[in-house]
Amino acid sequence: MRDEDFETLSAMLATAPGVVGAKILELLHREKVIPTTGYANLTDATVDALAAALKGARVLDAGSGTGYMAHRLSEVGVDVCACDVVDVNESREVEPSAHRWKLDVRGNAVDLLPGEFDAVILSWPDIHSPFAFEVASKLKSGQSLWYLGESRGGCTASDDFFNLMMDEQLWLLETWLGRSLNEVYRPYTGMKDRWWVFRRI
Numbered sequence: 001m002r003d004e005d006f007e008t009l010s011a012m013l014a015t016a017p018g019v020v021g022a023k024i025l026e027l028l029h030r031e032k033v034i035p036t037t038g039y040a041n042l043t044d045a046t047v048d049a050l051a052a053a054l055k056g057a058r059v060l061d062a063g064s065g066t067g068y069m070a071h072r073l074s075e076v077g078v079d080v081c082a083c084d085v086v087d088v089n090e091s092r093e094v095e096p097s098a099h100r101w102k103l104d105v106r107g108n109a110v111d112l113l114p115g116e117f118d119a120v121i122l123s124w125p126d127i128h129s130p131f132a133f134e135v136a137s138k139l140k141s142g143q144s145l146w147y148l149g150e151s152r153g154g155c156t157a158s159d160d161f162f163n164l165m166m167d168e169q170l171w172l173l174e175t176w177l178g179r180s181l182n183e184v185y186r187p188y189t190g191m192k193d194r195w196w197v198f199r200r201i
């Protein structure tokens with residue numbers, strides 16, 4: 001959506017928003033920010049919670065999209081490598097200092113694994129794509145997977161991924177880590193994404 005259209009619609013809805021108008025405004029806001037800040041609703045509270053849990057760890061953001069999450073985390077001292085097959089920033093008209101953040105690796109994140117990472121972030125992996133399954137399959141004992149997405153049947157990841165993550169011989173669900181993130185994480189309107197943290201046994 002063009003900025004002018006967004007501003008016009010916002011102005012119209014702001015005159016008589018009501019509950020429906022407010023929801024539409026939030027949905028429009030999400031559509032507007034995804035191309036720059038990505039799919040996660042990354043508030044300061046979520047960045048702080050992630051930083052508290054991940055500081056000192058070597059982190060891979062697998063399929064980092066715009067790289068915004070990695071950028072925010074590195075700003076608060078997390079050692080994070082952003083990897084995506086596509087560099088969306090390359091062709092985007094952006095204000096360099098405000099919106100341009102770089103990928104560390106342009107390529108297949110699966111090829112970087114298991115590597116020397118302690119933790120792998122998998123935020124909003126595409127639905128029905130093998131990517132989430134392939135990333136999780138490559139993790140070695142001790143590495144953790146920080147999945148942000150919807151549960152099975154939602155709009156992220158794949159059945160193969162959820163089947164794999166249910167295998168209790170392979171994964172320990174770090175319930176308290178997921179809970180501490182979800183206490184502060186607020187999905188965008190209409191979304192049901194939550195954090196799950198798994199450790200490879």
Ligand SMILES: C[S@@+](CC[C@H](N)C(=O)[O-])C[C@H]1O[C@@H](n2cnc3c(N)ncnc32)[C@H](O)[C@@H]1O
Pocket residue numbers: 037038039040062063064065066083084085086107108109110122123124125126131
């Ligand atoms: C729905 S987007 C989510 C982006 C970002 N993680 C976020 O939360 O905004 C999924 C991303 O995964 C990337 N991707 C898919 N397969 C990949 C692969 N094999 N290696 C690296 N990135 C991949 C896509 O290019 C896309 O940017």
